[in-house]
Amino acid sequence: MGSQVPLTVDISVSGMTCGACVARVERKLNRLDGVEATVNLAAERAHVSLISPSVNLDDVVAAIEAAGYGARVIEREEPPQAGDRLASLRRRANVAAALAIPVAALSYLRPLRFHGWQQAQLAAATAVVAWAGMPFHQAALSALRRRTATMDTLVSLGSLAAFAAGGTAVLRRHDGHAYLDVAVGLVASQLSGRVLEEQARSDAGAAVRSLVGRQPRQAAVLDPDGRQRRVPVEQRAVGDRVLVLTGETIAADGIVEDGASSVDQSMMTGESLPVDVTEGSRVAGGAVNMTSPLVVRATRIGADSALAAIARLVISAQAGKPRMQRSADRIAALFVPAVIATAAGTYFMWRRTGHAPGDALRPAVSVLVAACPCAMGLATPVALMAGTGRGAQLGIFIRSLDVLDAAEAVDTVVLDKTGTITAGHLRVTDVTVAPGADASEVLALAGGVEEVSEHPVGRAIAIAAESSSGQVPAVASFTRLPGVGVQGEVSGRIVAVGSVSGLGKQGFSLSSQLQAAASSAEERSQMAVGVGWAGEVRGVLTLSDAIKPTSADAVASLRQLGLRTMLLTGDHDRAARDVAASVGIQDYIAGVTPDRKVEVIRDLQRAGRIVAMIGDGINDAPALAQANLGIAVGTGTDVAVMASDLTLAGSDLRGTADAIRLARSTSQTIRQNLAWAFAYNAVTLPLAAVGRLSPVAASVGMAGSSLAVVWSAQRLSRMRSLARQGAQPNNTIRGQNRACRRISPAVLLGADGAPRAASQRHART
Secondary structure, three states: OOOOOOEEEEEEEEOOOOHHHHHHHHHHHHOOOOEEEEEEOOOOEEEEEEOOOOOOHHHHHHHHHHOOOEEEEOOOOOOOOOHHHHHHHHHHHHHHHHHHHHHHHHHHOHHHOOOOHHHHHHHHHHHHHHHHOHHHHHHHHHHHHOOOOOHHHHHHHHHHHHHHHHHHHHHOOOOOHHHHHHHHHHHHHHHHHHHHHHHHHHHHOHHHHHHHHOOOOEEEEEOOOOOEEEEEHHHOOOOOEEEEOOOOEOOOEEEEEEOOEEEEOHHHHOOOOOEEEOOOOEEOOOOEEOOOOEEEEEEEOHHHOHHHHHHHHHHHHHHOOOHHHHHHHHHHHHHHHHHHHHHHHHHHHHHHOOOOHHHHHHHHHHHHHHOOHHHHHHHHHHHHHHHHHHHHHOOEEEOOOHHHHHHHHOOEEEEOOOOOOEOOOOEEEEEEEOOOOOHHHHHHHHHHHHOOOOOHHHHHHHHHHHHHHOOOOOEEEEEEEOOOEEEEEEOOEEEEEEEHHHHHHOOOEOOHHHHHHHHHHHHOOOEEEEEEEOOEEEEEEEEEOOEOOOHHHHHHHHHHOOOEEEEEOOOOHHHHHHHHHHHOOOEEEOOOOHHHHHHHHHHHHHOOOOEEEEEOOHHHHHHHHHOOEEEEEOOOOHHHHHHOOEEEOOOOOHHHHHHHHHHHHHHHHHHHHHHHHHHHHHHHHHHHHOOOOOHHHHHHHHHHHHHHHHHHHHHHHHOOOHHHHOOOOOHHHHOOHHHOEEOOHHHOEOOOOOEOHHHHOOOOO
8 A cells, every 4th residue: 555646635624714724724634644735725725635544534524623614525626616705704894884984983073972872882883793793703712612813813802802891981981982993993894804805815716717617517419310418517428429509618528520610719728719620620628619510529528628637737736835835824823822922911011001901902902903814824825826827817727836936947948849839740831843834733643642641741742732722633553662752643644752852863854943942942941842743853842840920929038038048859950940040049959869858958957057848749748857847838748748837728839938927926926925914014013012003003904914915916817918919029039030059968068067158148138
């Protein structure tokens, strides 16, 4: 059992209100033998790994309940919900605010007072403190039974102390309004703050709820006889043929068996343009069918679908906890008891200096309610929820929270060529014909020969011919010409398709015009394919792996972020140089094998570089894993995606700059939030203790400090995407495109192990 894979589960935890609660639940869980857990306040869930067979989920749930909180195992991908709790808080806050206004008015506006006004104040204050403030008192009592204290303890103590002082004064016919308005103000401000905080936290998780909510409730399954029946999505099976009408959401990952349409995959990829699909195309559950009905055979359903995998990825990232937040939670665990002790000390200090009990009570209550470990507990999780949620909307998925630290430190970006900068597949870009020949005929005959070929070059020619003429002639007597290409009988002619030089060796004559076309293609790092019959080359087809239209803008954006860029490819030197120059990459290394890619990454790291690697293929997976930050283009292989830290669901390379910007912004927001939380308490607690901060002002400040970190995190939800807005070419950087340099892996390091000076000249632009 020692090699047993840990069981990982998420548990919904209700009743947590501050960082002290988080620390308590984590402490309880991690004391269990064979349990490792992290608790997220904003998401209200515990991410638990059971690494020993001696513990089960019942033990975990019991431990959470023993700490005074509700626990429920989450059976499937389920984003954080606000729901009934938010509605209940809003009702109590509305009642508290409605009654707090007349209580405050009677306290400070003498013309409004009437006979028995203090008794009316006391009745209103009783309703606010006893009913509206009940959640605080219940949580405080629950914590007291377990000999601990939380943020609710501070609010409950403060409001009850002020209410007791004011109520006693009224019953003794003394002036008690000064304390009753404090008690009512504390409860009203705290409830209002909780409502706004809960709403903001709910908004932070909206992106993940949208992902999960994309799954339709029913699907139209086609029986073998062609009849359709509507079934709940839970009853689908792999292999089902599902009819998807125009405007409907595709119910499962699958392959189109019938029909042609456009589908909107923006929820999955972040790319706004629809994608055309035909028979044989793969589609993802959650995409919307735009133009025509489709019949899709389901290949992955439920928890195995791409949509479910993405939701798991985002929820898992949101449930994590960086090192910064762990330190904050440890402080929050000690914070509440320290505040209670400080409040007691403040009261006795004021009494020892000759102040009356009522005068000493006000600064003591201010200390109780000024403190705010809530902000410490929320600083990281709300930023993570907002950042990862916005990433999901943009087709950027974070696998690990280490990404935040790595993205901020990255100074060098290494890019693969094929499938990353380029489209990853050949296409015919030009047809040059001999005098008297017809370009359409040359392409059609070449396509006819290559129709039965599985070679990438042959498939590109066949696709181009079909696209041009709609149908290619059938081939007979298909044979391969070793070292040259292929040959077949098409439309009564024996047509050969292959390298221009190879056809020449076979005795085919070549005009000077076609020779020039072939030489020009090779100079541009493109492929020249000759097409000939009857002993003469009749045309030259030029093929290339086209650079993605957005690649140059993507490289420009990376350089604007202060990053050095490098192209790493197994292709030959001329192709690498031309691609690097075309998109503005500073340095390139050509002719490297997959294992050499890893060595190059290591050399850069030994030189002190923090490296991000961007790739899409199986051969990129080792380098993605070795890099400090691995970014996989999601249209690539599953192996590359699994080896990466960040995944782009779409093919737009500008998403890499978006991903790094988002990760950096999320990390910076976390630090800013934590700094604000600590600074707030460092300033307000001393002011409250010396009487410079009234209880009501302290209460408003406490609520405001929590809202400040939540609203700060919400800025991440509004980050604009370069890929979405269509970045314009950067003329300054494009003007430098020809300045790319070839680097040999052997000269990455100097004799002392430091980067060579020549490389350093290109470190920043």
